Amino acid sequence: MNKIVSLLCGIVFGIGLVISEMINPEKVLGFLNIFKDWDPSLVFVMIGALLVSTPVFHLFKNKKKPLFSSNFLISSNKEVDKKLIIGSVFFGAGWGLIGLCPGPAITSLALLNINSALFVTAMFTGFYIGLKVN
Amino acid sequence: MNIVNFTPITALSGGLLIGLSVALFFIFNGRMIGISGIASNFLISKDNRIENFLFLLGLILGPLIYNQITGREINISISSSLTLLIIGGILVGFGTKLSSGCTSGHGISGISRFSLRSIIATVTFMIVGILTVLITGIL
Known part of the structure; x- marks a missing residue:
């Protein structure tokens, strides 16, 4: 069952990225362009997502176990360290350079766009480099 | 600053679907979604x-x-050159691996959990993203 949930959640997430237009790098770069022509839409995407995910998380986090899995897997890392900050700086730079983050980048592979395929290949290379550095 | 291309209704609708996906994945599979x-x-x-x-x-x-x-x-529309796409992709992959999260993992799932780590990560990558757009706009 959890495999079906994974597929369905991916589909719902992907459609969410399409409807909110976050799949379009131009839209994301418009959000980051706050000093000139600012498109605040991404703020509403985050509000919409958090409106659902926050109450649901807090309602279910103390349950014994999830419905289709043996236990909850939630990050216990609370440390604000150099890796968190440096990693976020690198990520922000790449995001601001192209306007793609991991979700929209992978979702946009559906459009058979050669540029997003190139970006995703580079991103997976980056994961691998990050793993080696860690 | 001018407000342009603002689409609050579709942004909110898409956001609700993203939140639904995160919520269902948590209730059924017990994990908080982070795409990186x-x-x-x-x-x-x-x-x-x-x-x-x-x-x-x-x-x-x-x-x-x-x-x-x-x-x-x-x-x-992806207007970046091939070189920039490769550099940007590596930065995004490397950065999210190092900080263990991206826009979804820190920005949505982590903030839902009220994780201080994720709030700090989100503020950091947003500020750096904004500065990057500012700088590339000047160059």
Whole structure:
């Protein structure tokens, strides 16, 4: 069952990225362009997502176990360290350079766009480099 | 500053769907979605590999299903050069691996959990993203 949930959640997430237009790098770069022509839409995407995910998380986090899995897997890392900050700086730079983050980048592979395929290949290379550095 | 291309209704609707996906994944599978984590773990870890693969496959099926249902074309515009795309992709992959999260993992799932780590990560990558757009706009 959890495999079906994974597929369905991916589909719902992907459609969410399409409807909110976050799949379009131009839209994301418009959000980051706050000093000139600012498109605040991404703020509403985050509000919409958090409106659902926050109450649901807090309602279910103390349950014994999830419905289709043996236990909850939630990050216990609370440390604000150099890796968190440096990693976020690198990520922000790449995001601001192209306007793609991991979700929209992978979702946009559906459009058979050669540029997003190139970006995703580079991103997976980056994961691998990050793993080696860690 | 001018406000342009603002689409609050579709942004909020899409956001609600993203939140729904995060919520369902948590209730049923017990994990908080972070796409950089799902994608990088699919690459390097045997744990939950099938679930991770199916989620990523779902992401890619999403636009195709949307297109089938609504009949609407999805247009995206990536205007960066090939060199920039490679540099940007490596920065995004490396950075999210190092900080263990991206816009979804820190920005949505982490903030839902009120995680201080994720709030700090989100503020950091947003500020750096804004500065990057500012600088590339000047150059």
